[in-house]
Amino acid sequence: MCDTCGCSSGNGAVIYKPGDAAYHVHVGDDGHAHHHVSGNHDHANSRQVMVEQDVLLQNNLLAERNRGFFEAKNVLALNFLSSPGSGKTSLLEKTVPFIKPDCQISVIEGDQQTTRDAERIQALDIPVLQVNTGTGCHLDALMINRAVKEMNLADNSLLCIENVGNLVCPALFDLGEAMKIVVISVTEGDDKPLKYPTMFVEADICILNKTDLLPYVPFDAAVCRENASRVNHKLEWFELSAATGEGFDAWIGWLKSKLKKD
Ligand SMILES: Nc1nc2c(ncn2[C@@H]2O[C@H](COP(=O)(O)OP(=O)(O)OP(=O)(O)O)[C@@H](O)[C@H]2O)c(=O)[nH]1
Ligand SMILES: [Mg+2]
Helix, strand or coil: CCCCCCCCCCCCCCCCCCCCCCEEEEECCCCCEEEEECCCCCCCHHHHHHHHHHHHHHHHHHHHHHHHHHHHCCCEEEEEECCCCCCHHHHHHHHHHHHCCCCCEEEEEEECCCCHHHHHHHCCCCCEEEEECCCCCCCCHHHHHHHHHCCCCCCCCEEEEECCCCCCHHHHCCCCCCEEEEEEECCCCCCHHHHCHHHHHHCCEEEEECHHHHHHCCCCHHHHHHHHHHHCCCCEEEECCCCCCCCHHHHHHHHHHHHHHC
8 A cells, every 4th residue: 555645545436336327427626537426425535635635735846846956957857657567667778878878867766665677777887776665656756856866967967767667646746857758568458548547648758668569469559549649639659669679769869859959
């Protein structure tokens, strides 16, 4: 269970049976879609929403300070988000050699436990720091604020933040990044943007990874892209394989163009 956002506490969960006539949905002030069965509306939820708003308000204030710091130093901060195992670290491992010759690239790794991802990035000989969230299921602005103070980021550089593997909660926590990049892989199912819309609403970029596996899995990339654009029509889209490098020309071209402009 998450000890910060409490999202897995189950207090706000409502069971929906297909065919229930009285089923309806509303989106609360917290940005979540809430599903309620009429006549079974649990008003104890209101306290939970207030707590969550307070947590998010504190986070957003600190995120703005982080954003100001990044802007002052012209650091392009990117927040990479996905389900566990979609390939965030693999994507970074493959990306770093393209960027490193021209621009300092630093990485903050977020995981509940272990320094495994930081060790993988460290092998590329770039600055990296691991944040372990313990029972927490996402990074927050305070963790990034503290991490960055340990890092001595160069001006005009790139900072990649790999969030904890989780397609839900990290979407709600602004870290002060310039952009959120959601990674989805072809083994996850092409319906994920519809089932977990908040992440795709919040993201600026979607990277479909593991395209090398497309011949072996029932996944329709065009359907996935259509589902993602139904949720967020402004989402930019890349398809690639962090294993083979296919599709990296477009991704690296886009990244370099952002580094030039910013
Ligand atoms: N076939 C294939 N495998 C990949 C690709 N990208 C990553 N993988 C594999 O997928 C697994 C998970 O990759 P990671 O890069 O560790 O994924 P992650 O998103 O960083 O995982 P967490 O940090 O645990 O959330 C590893 O076994 C990778 O080798 C890809 O493009 N194709
Ligand atoms: Mg990882």
